[in-house]
Amino acid sequence: MFISKMKISNFRSFQKETEFNLVRGINLITGLNGIGKSTILALLTNSTEFKSTNPLEKPYLGDAFRGEFSDVILYDEKSDNYAKNSINKPKSVIYFEDRPSTNLGQYPLSHTYKSSLSSTKKQVTSHKKLKLTAQLLKDIKKDNSFLQSSNQILVKQINKKEIPRFRFLPDSRTINGKQTRAKVTWPTLYLGLSRVYPTGENDSAEVKEIPSDTFLSDLPQIHKNILDEKFELADVTTNSIKGSDAKKYGSGIETENFGALSNSIGQTNLGQILLAVKSFERLKSSLGGEYFGGLLAIDEIDATLHPAAQNELLKYLYDESQKLNLQIVLTTHSLSLIDFFYDLKSLKKNDDYLQVLQLDYKSGSNDIEVVVNPPISRYTNVLTKRMGSLTPSQPKVKVLTEDDVARWFLEKLFEKFNALSSSSHLTNLKLLDVSLGWENLLKLINSDYEYYKNMISIVDPDVSEEKINAKSFEYIEKFNFNKSGGNLFSIPGEKSIENIFYDFIFSESSNKMFEQQKLRNQNITRDMMKNDLVENKELYKDKKNHGNNNFSVKQWYKHNRDLMEYSFDFLFEVNKEDYFKWMSKLNTSAKTISSLLKS
Structure with missing residues (x-):
């Protein structure tokens, strides 16, 4: 089973209803800060849960497979203060596909969640300074030796404070003839890597070894491979780390030379990810035929990890996603990771398992649009647009073609190349709205070599080198037909x-x-x-x-x-291989001419 679609409305940046599809494998969400990436993860992982008293059916870190909405989203009185019975209350709708054939009531086609605001009392600890006379303070010190160096005495106070409780609760539905507001029973885990605190920010930390089992036996090797660490695998243990702040927890590996508390934040983050994946692996083994996959959400997967480690981790997650029927939703700001993601997508040729979603603002408004598998150049342009004059623009290289059919075809080809290459210069090409038969086009560029050597001419696929040479144009040879850095190309193929x-x-x-x-x-x-x-x-x-x-x-x-x-x-x-080989040559020409024009 997997979540195939999601709708969000009236909440934070998603004031207008926003709808998008998800694939069953890895979904990589990118976009500017504050645009709603974490909101999506919070709402997704809030929609389902799996609880069990069986220790084998619990995560290695945590008590249940569930995402706590309040761990990600805090109530904001200004933006989240909706009237209790308002028809415009924040809402999310989750759609499921490949549901188990049995007990379909438990696994609905879709489930709606609406915001709920209540309050709860939280225990708050404070310290109050006692007002004492100098003599009384002296007498107290006399009877309590450990206070000898103190100039004041604080008394611990415990009070109850009422705080808002902001949640998204499921609508009522019927299961086996009974009404319930329970979440869909399906395992989910949320990891907010950018929100993990360094272990050192705790006043203290408790380290406990996680007993190794069949599922954790290869974890040190995976950890070592992804981070390219230099330790011997013998006597490596995996530990849980719980800070004095109950919400600050993590994991660390311990070797003969260093302990779990000396792990870097990157090592700790990776440990949490691997333990989460291993939790699903153990759950699948325990449930057997009752295991229907699950959802793993990781916020800012690139946080604290070296680009090479990010790439290795992504490959690992892709493989585990298929093995465990595990849907994975990631967020990132890393251009290098997006680039590698597209390379992996091209290599695997599996659109059901790899998808990029870019969140952006619609032109001229604050409404959100979700762009599926955008060209990398689009995201780069969004970033540079915000940077303004910090990023110099590249001169456009003018391109002559035969007709509008060729221009349409070339635009489609360039879009593919831009999506898969982080170093594309084809975005600097400007296809001129001029139509010329190939012979007239060649006559034109041959008439003034010095002028047209800073442009590119592209003829249709049915114009061969033999046809061009038969015309015996004086300067055509200088344009280096179909060569890297040349100015004259024909689209791959032998026919129109x-x-x-x-x-x-x-x-x-x-x-x-x-x-x-x-x-x-x-x-x-x-x-x-x-x-x-x-x-x-x-x-x-x-x-x-x-x-x-x-x-x-x-x-x-x-x-x-x-x-x-x-x-x-x-x-x-x-024809991908032939097209890419040809566009790589064209890309070199675009880069060369653009640099000449700039100088």
């Missing part, structure tokens, strides 16, 4: 862009595309497309050559533009 799509759609290469639910819902199949060619043959005739009854692939492409938009991603995946 329209023919490339035509061949793809009517070949077995597009099988995966036609299997998608979206096309099936519209009854779009390859056979239907073939019938369409016959039924609409008049529509697809060559309109430019009167009296010509021949089929025109350009007309077919024009009248099926929506399908071309949809099929691009699938066409790209089939």
Whole structure:
């Protein structure tokens, strides 16, 4: 089971209803500070819980698989003071998929949670200075030797203070014929790494060894691999650390040379993550067929970890997510981690297990939009936009193309490259809205080499090097056709862009595309497309050559533009290696020319 969708409304930055989907594997949420990333984690982990008296079904750190909303979100009287019966009370709706086939009442399709404000009394300890005469203080010291150096005496006072209790409570639902307001029974854990206090900030700390078991036997090795630590695995123990402040807890490893209290914050954070994952592993073993996965939320996973360690940890979490049917939701500000995440996504080719969500403000408003798998350049631009003049802009390199079809295709290709490369210079390319046949385009750039050497020209895929050389243009050779750092390129392929799509759609290469639910819902199949060619043959005739009854692939492409938009991603995946190799060369040219223009 996993949480497939979430809606939030009337709460903090999510005043307008905001809806987004989650994948069953790893969801990486990024965005500016204060935009609502932690709010999402708090609401997600508040929605379910799993309690058990069986020690094997409890986390290694903690008493139950649950997220405490109050540990993340504190009540703010100014922003959270809603009338008790207000119709605009903060609300979240959680949607579940792949629910267990038994007892569906316990596992609803969706569950709604609304804010609730009450109060509770908390024990507060204070110290009051006793008002004593000099003689009385002297007499007290005389009878209590440990007070000899004291100039005053404090008396401990314990009082009850009423504090607000702000929660999100589930709506009532029916389970086995009975009404209940219980949360959905499903294990969840929340780790707020940026909120972990260094052990040294406690007045004292209690260290206890966590007894090793089958599940923890490889934890020291995993810990060592991720952080590239230099210790021997023999005699390594894993310890829990509980500070004098009850909420300050963590973990640490102990070796022959150093103890748990000497662990860095990064080591402590990693220990907590690994123990959380191991908790789910132990739970799965204990529950057997009654285990339906779980949710692990980690706030600011990059906090205190070296970039190389972040990457190794991400690979580990991906593998464990699949093994344990564990849905993981992470937040980060790290550009290097986002970059690596996209590399991993490209390598694994598994969109069901890897997704980036960027939170941003809609243009001209304070409303939140959620962008799915944005190009890295988008997030970088958001950051640099806030930095203003601190980041110098790069000059745009002008690009000549044959027509609007080529420009659309190139924009789609560049978007893919920008999303997977942290060093893309294709964002500095400006596709000019000028249409020229390839021969006229070559004549133009050949007419003034000194001027056009600081521009890039891209011709269609059906323009080969042989065709170009046959024209014997004087300066064309200087443009270094299809070479890194060159100025003249042809889009990969041997046919026109329209023919490339035509061949793809009517070949077995597009099988995966036609299997998608979206096309099936519209009854779009390859056979239907073939019938369409016959039924609409008049529509697809060559309109430019009167009296010509021949089929025109350009007309077919024009009248099926929506399908071309949809099929691009699938066409790209089939030819990804060739496209990336070509765009890498183009990227070098964009970088070189942009630097020349800047100088």
